[in-house]
Amino acid sequence: MNAIILTAAWGVLMMLCGAFIKSxxxxxxxxxxxxxxxxxxxxxxxxxxxxxxxxxxxxMIRVNSFNLTFINIALGCTLLYFLLNGRDIEKVGExxxxxxxxxxxxxxxVALISTFNTLLMLFIGIxxxxxxxxxxxxxxxxxxxxxxxALKYFLMGSFSTGIMLLxxxxxxxxxxxxxxxxxxxISGNDPMxxxxxxxxxxxxxxxxxKVSAAPFHFWTPDVYDGAPTVFTSFMATIVKAAAFFAFxxxxxxxxxxxxxxxxxxxxxxxxxxxLIGNLTAVFQQSVKRMLAYSxxxxxxxxxxxxxxxxxxxxxxxxxxxxxxSLASIGIFAILVKMNDYTIDGFNGLAKQQPVLALTAxxxxxxLTGIPLTAGFQSKxxxxxxxxxxxxxxxxVILAVLCAAISAYxxxxxxxxxxxxxxxSSAESVNSSDISLSFKLLLVITAVLIIVLGMFPNFIxxxxxx
Amino acid sequence: MDPKNIxxxxxxxxxxxxxxxxxxxxxxxxxxxxxSWALIASLITLGISVASLVYSDNTxxxxxxxxxxxxxxxxxxxxxxxxxxxxxxxxxxxxVAFPIIFIATSKTSFKNANxxxxxxxxxxxxxxxxxxxxxxxxxxxxxxxxxxxAYFLCSRWGGERRIQATFKxxxxxxxxxxxxxxxxxxxxxxxxxxPYAEHSFAMNAFYSATxxxxxxxxxxxxxxxAFAIKMPVFPFHTWQPDTYEQxxxxxxxxLSGIMVKMGIFAVIRWLVPVFPQAxxxxxxxxxGLSVVGMIYASLIAIKQDDLKRFVAYSxxxxxxxxxxxxxxxxxxxxxxVMIQMFSHGINIIxxxxxxxxxxxxxxxxxxxxxxxxxxxAPVLTIFLVVIAxxxxxxxxxxxxxxxxxxxxxxxxxxxxxxxxxLLSIILAAVYTLNMVQxxxxxxxxxxxxxxxEISLNQKLVLGVLVVFIFLFGVFPQPLLDLTKDTxxxxxxxxx
Numbered sequence: 001m002n003a004i005i006l007t008a009a010w011g012v013l014m015m016l017c018g019a020f021i022k023s024x025x026x027x028x029x030x031x032x033x034x035x036x037x038x039x040x041x042x043x044x045x046x047x048x049x050x051x052x053x054x055x056x057x058x059x060m061i062r063v064n065s066f067n068l069t070f071i072n073i074a075l076g077c078t079l080l081y082f083l084l085n086g087r088d089i090e091k092v093g094e095x096x097x098x099x100x101x102x103x104x105x106x107x108x109x110v111a112l113i114s115t116f117n118t119l120l121m122l123f124i125g126i127x128x129x130x131x132x133x134x135x136x137x138x139x140x141x142x143x144x145x146x147x148x149x150a151l152k153y154f155l156m157g158s159f160s161t162g163i164m165l166l167x168x169x170x171x172x173x174x175x176x177x178x179x180x181x182x183x184x185x186i187s188g189n190d191p192m193x194x195x196x197x198x199x200x201x202x203x204x205x206x207x208x209x210k211v212s213a214a215p216f217h218f219w220t221p222d223v224y225d226g227a228p229t230v231f232t233s234f235m236a237t238i239v240k241a242a243a244f245f246a247f248x249x250x251x252x253x254x255x256x257x258x259x260x261x262x263x264x265x266x267x268x269x270x271x272x273x274x275l276i277g278n279l280t281a282v283f284q285q286s287v288k289r290m291l292a293y294s295x296x297x298x299x300x301x302x303x304x305x306x307x308x309x310x311x312x313x314x315x316x317x318x319x320x321x322x323x324x325s326l327a328s329i330g331i332f333a334i335l336v337k338m339n340d341y342t343i344d345g346f347n348g349l350a351k352q353q354p355v356l357a358l359t360a361x362x363x364x365x366x367l368t369g370i371p372l373t374a375g376f377q378s379k380x381x382x383x384x385x386x387x388x389x390x391x392x393x394x395x396v397i398l399a400v401l402c403a404a405i406s407a408y409x410x411x412x413x414x415x416x417x418x419x420x421x422x423x424s425s426a427e428s429v430n431s432s433d434i435s436l437s438f439k440l441l442l443v444i445t446a447v448l449i450i451v452l453g454m455f456p457n458f459i460x461x462x463x464x465x
Numbered sequence: 466m467d468p469k470n471i472x473x474x475x476x477x478x479x480x481x482x483x484x485x486x487x488x489x490x491x492x493x494x495x496x497x498x499x500x501s502w503a504l505i506a507s508l509i510t511l512g513i514s515v516a517s518l519v520y521s522d523n524t525x526x527x528x529x530x531x532x533x534x535x536x537x538x539x540x541x542x543x544x545x546x547x548x549x550x551x552x553x554x555x556x557x558x559x560x561v562a563f564p565i566i567f568i569a570t571s572k573t574s575f576k577n578a579n580x581x582x583x584x585x586x587x588x589x590x591x592x593x594x595x596x597x598x599x600x601x602x603x604x605x606x607x608x609x610x611x612x613x614x615a616y617f618l619c620s621r622w623g624g625e626r627r628i629q630a631t632f633k634x635x636x637x638x639x640x641x642x643x644x645x646x647x648x649x650x651x652x653x654x655x656x657x658x659x660p661y662a663e664h665s666f667a668m669n670a671f672y673s674a675t676x677x678x679x680x681x682x683x684x685x686x687x688x689x690x691a692f693a694i695k696m697p698v699f700p701f702h703t704w705q706p707d708t709y710e711q712x713x714x715x716x717x718x719x720l721s722g723i724m725v726k727m728g729i730f731a732v733i734r735w736l737v738p739v740f741p742q743a744x745x746x747x748x749x750x751x752x753g754l755s756v757v758g759m760i761y762a763s764l765i766a767i768k769q770d771d772l773k774r775f776v777a778y779s780x781x782x783x784x785x786x787x788x789x790x791x792x793x794x795x796x797x798x799x800x801x802v803m804i805q806m807f808s809h810g811i812n813i814i815x816x817x818x819x820x821x822x823x824x825x826x827x828x829x830x831x832x833x834x835x836x837x838x839x840x841x842a843p844v845l846t847i848f849l850v851v852i853a854x855x856x857x858x859x860x861x862x863x864x865x866x867x868x869x870x871x872x873x874x875x876x877x878x879x880x881x882x883x884x885x886x887l888l889s890i891i892l893a894a895v896y897t898l899n900m901v902q903x904x905x906x907x908x909x910x911x912x913x914x915x916x917x918e919i920s921l922n923q924k925l926v927l928g929v930l931v932v933f934i935f936l937f938g939v940f941p942q943p944l945l946d947l948t949k950d951t952x953x954x955x956x957x958x959x960x
Contacts, residue, residue, distance in 0.1 A: 365613075370609060370613060371605065371606040371609040371610060372606065372609075372610065380646070383646070383647065383650060384540075384650050384653070387647065387650040387651055387653075387654055388650075388654050390654070393647070393651070396647050396650075397644070397647060400640075400643035400644060400646065400647055401640065401643070403643055404636060404639050404640035404643055407635070407636060407639050408632075408636060411632065411635070415620065415628055415632070418617070418620070418621060419620050419621055419627070419628050420628075456537070457537065457538070457539070460539075
C-alpha cells in the first residue's frame with residue numbers, strides 16, 4: 001500500500017516542483033530523495049507487515065511478501081536508474097521535473113499491477129503505466145523518430161488496451177458469480193466455458209503485447225529505437241518486468257486451475273518469441289536496436305514462468321526480473337554515453353574507458369547467461385522450472401539453442417570493445433561526461449550482478465519472509 | 466589426524482589459490498613482476514598438489530581431500546569439492562603444466578601482460594574446479610569458468626584470424642554446455658530428496674538417480690554432445706584446428722594439454738556412471754565415431770603443412786582412442802585411459818614447446834619452408850625426437866603403456882574396431898616421422914640458417930618433460946595405483 005500512495009503523491013509533488021523551482025538539477029535530487037522514501041517505506045512494509053495507510057480497499061488490492069519483494073526490486077532498480085541516468089534525463093528536454101513526475105506515475109502503476117486482485121485494478125494499473133510512457137517516448141519533441149515512435153506506441157497500445165477491456169468484459173459475463181475478482185472467475189474444475197475461453201485468449205493477446213512477446217512484438221524495436229535512450233532503458237527493464245509480473249499473477253490466480261488447457265498457447269508464444277527475438281537480433285548493426293530485440297528474446301525466457309507455473313518458476317521470475325533489469329540498466333547507461341550507437345562505435349572502448357568496457361562485459365555476460373552472473377542463475381531457475389513441469393522438453397532445448405545464438409550478438413559488442421581498434425580518431429565517449437561516481441555506480445551494479453550470481457538466495461529468501 | 470582441526474582442505478587450496486593469484490596478477494602492472502608472480506603462484510600450486518599426492522589415500526585422509534559447504538540449500542546444491550584418484554592425477558597434471566608453460570614461454574612478451582597472466586591463472590582455477598567438483602552444478606560452473614578466460618586469451622593475443630576462430634570455439638562449447646545443462650536439470654528432477662530440498666545435485670544423488678532406460682537413452686546424448694565437443698570427438702572437432710592454430714601457443718598448450726582432458730574426465734565422472742545402461746547400449750556408436758575420427762584425423766595430419774594444425778590433428782587422433790577405450794567397459798581399457806590422460810598432457814605440451822621454439826626463431830610454421838634444424842640445434846632435435854617417439858607410442862615411452870592397455874581393452878571389445886584403430890598407429894608413425902624428417906633433418910635453408918640452440922631454461926623444461934616420458938614409460942605403476950579407486954567405481958557402475 002505504501003508504495004502505491006507514496007509514488008502517486010510524490011509524482012504530484014514533482015510536478016509542482018517544476019512550477020516553483022527553477023534550478024535544473026533540483027528535480028533530480030528531489031526524485032532520488034522521494035524514491036528513497038518510497039523504497040524504505042516499502043521495505044518496512046515487507047519487514048514488519050505494517051502500512052502507513054489503513055484504507056479499506058475491499059480486497060481489490062492484495063499485498064504479500066511476494067509482490068512486496070518484487071516492488072522492492074522495481075524501486076531499487078529505478079533508484080539505480082535515477083542515479084546512473086539522472087544527468088541524461090536532464091539533457092532530454094526542458095521539462096525535467098515533469099519527466100520525473102511521469103516516471104513516478106509509472107512506478108505507481110507498477111505497484112498497482114503487481115498487487116491487483118481484481119481485473120479492474122489490473123486495467124487501471126496498466127493504463128497508469130502506459131499513458132506516461134506514451135508521453136515519455138515522445139519527449140524528444142524535435143526528433144521525428146521520437147514523435148513517430150510515440151504515435152506508434154500510442155496507437156498500438158490503445159488498441160491492445162481495447163482488446164484487454166473486451167477480454168475483461170467477456171470474463172465478467174462468463175463468470176458464474178459476475179465478479180471482477182480474479183479468484184472468482186473460474187469456479188470448479190469443469191471444462192472451460194466458451195465465454196471464459198474467449199476472454200482468456202483476449203487477455204493473453206493484450207498482455208503479450210505489453211510484454212512484447214512475438215507475434216505481438218512489432219512495436220517494440222521501433223518504439224525502443226525511437227524513444228530517447230534513457231527512457232528506453234526504463235521501458236525495457238522495470239516496466240517490462242512489471243508487466244510480466246502482472247501477466248503471471250493474473251494467469252496464475254485467475255486461470256491457474258485450467259493451466260493444462262492454455263499451456264499450449266504459451267508454448268507457441270515462447271517458441272515464436274525466442275526464435276524471432278534471437279534471430280533478428282543477430283542482424284542488427286545498431287546496439288540500441290539489438291538490445292530491443294534482445295529484450296524480446298529475454299521475454300521468451302521469462303514466459304517460461306507462465307509455462308511452468310510452479311514455485312520454482314515464480315522464484316525464477318522474480319530473480320529474472322532483477323537480473324535482467326540490473327544488466328540492462330547498466331548496458332543502457334553506457335550506451336547513452338556513446339557517441340555512436342552502432343557496434344563499430346564500441347571499437348576500442350577497452351583502451352579508452354577500461355572501467356566502462358569491463359562493466360559492460362559483465363552486463364553482457366549476464367544477459368548471455370554465463371555462470372557466476374545473475375543472468376545464469378535466473379535462466380537456470382526458469383529452465384529448471386520448465387524441466388520440473390515435465391512436458392515439452394523440446395522447448396527447453398530450443399531455449400538453450402537460442403541462448404547460444406544470443407551469445408553471438410552479445411559477444412559482438414565484447415569483441416568490438418576488446419579485440420578491435422577504434423577506426424576513427426574521435427573518442428567513443430566524451431570522457432568529460434564520465435564522472436567518477438558514474439563509474440563507481442557501474443562497478444556496484446556489476447558487483448551486484450556477480451553477488452546475485454553466486455547467492456541468488458539473497459532475493460529468493462525474501463519471497464517467503 | 467583429527468578431522469576437526471582441519472580448517473582448509475586440498476581441493477579448496479588447489480581451486481582458490483590460483484583464483485586469488487589470478488586476481489592479484491591483474492593488479493601488477495609491470496610485465497617482469499607479473500611474470501615472476503605467475504610463475505611463483507603456479508609453483509606454489511604445484512607444491513600444494515605434491516602435498517595432496519602424499520595424502521592421497523582417501524581411506525586414511527578422507528577429511529583432507531573432501532569438503533562440503535551449504536550453498537543453494539533449498540535447491541539442493543552444495544559447494545562440494547573432493548579429490549579421488551582421477552582428481553588427484555588431473556589436478557597434478559594441471560599443477561605441473563602451468564609452471565612448465567610459464568617457463569617455456571618466459572621469453573615471449575605480451576601486451577597487457579597483467580591481463581594475460583591473470584586470465585591464465587583464472588583458467589587454471591577453473592580447470593582445478595572442474596577436476597575437484599563433486600556437485601554437478603558446481604561442476605557446471607567451473608566448466609564454464611575455465612572456458613571464458615580461455616576465450617579472452619585466444620581472442621586478444623592470438624593470430625590474424627583469432628576473432629572468428631575463437632568465437633567458433635566459444636559458441637560450440639557454449640551450445641554444448643547448455644545442452645548438458647538441460648540434461649543436468651532432467652536428471653536432477655529424478656534424484657532423491659535431501660533434508661532441505663526435494664532433489665539434489667550431489668554426485669551420489671546423480672549416481673543413484675532413478676532414470677528409466679528410455680530416459681537414459683536420450684539424456685545421455687545431451688551430456689555426450691557437450692563432452693564430445695570439448696574432447697573433441699569426430700564430427701564435433703571442427704573448431705579445434707582453427708582455434709589451436711590461432712590461439713597464442715601458451716594458451717594452446719593449456720587447451721590441448723589440459724582442457725581436452727576435461728572432456729574425457731567428464732565422460733568418466735559424469736556420463737558413464739550416471740547413464741550406465743545407455744553407455745552400454747550406445748558403446749558401438751561412440752566407439753565407431755571415435756575410430757572414424759582417429760583415422761580421419763590421422764589422414765589429414767599427413768597432409769598438413771602448418772605445424773600447429775599438424776599437432777592439432779594428431780591430438781584428435783589420440784583423444785579418439787581414449788574416448789573409445791572408456792566405452793570398452795574393461796578394467797584394462799579404463800586404466801589405459803587414466804595413464805594416457807596424464808601422458809598425453811605431458812607429450813603434447815612438449816610438442817607445442819618445440820613448435821613454439823621453432824616458430825619464434827624462424828618466424829614460420831610451414832613444414833615445407835623448414836629443414837635442417839638438427840645441424841644448428843642438436844639438443845632441441847634430441848628432445849623433439851623423444852617427444853615425437855612418445856607421440857607414436859613407441860615402447861619405453863609413457864604413451865606406449867597407455868595405448869597398449871587401451872588397445873587391449875578395445876581388442877576384448879571388438880576385433881574389427883581394433884584392427885581399424887591400429888592403422889592410426891601406423892599413420893601416426895608416418896606423419897610424425899615425416900614431420901621430423903622434413904623440419905629437423907635434411908639441408909638447412911635460408912630460413913633455418915639463423916636458428917640457434919635453445920637456452921638453459923628451455924632445456925630444463927624439455928628435460929623435465931622427457932624425464933616424465935621415460936619415467937612413466939618404464940614405471941607406470943604409481944599412476945595405476947593412484948587411479949585404481951576411480952576405475953573400480955566406473956566398473957561397478959557398468960554391472
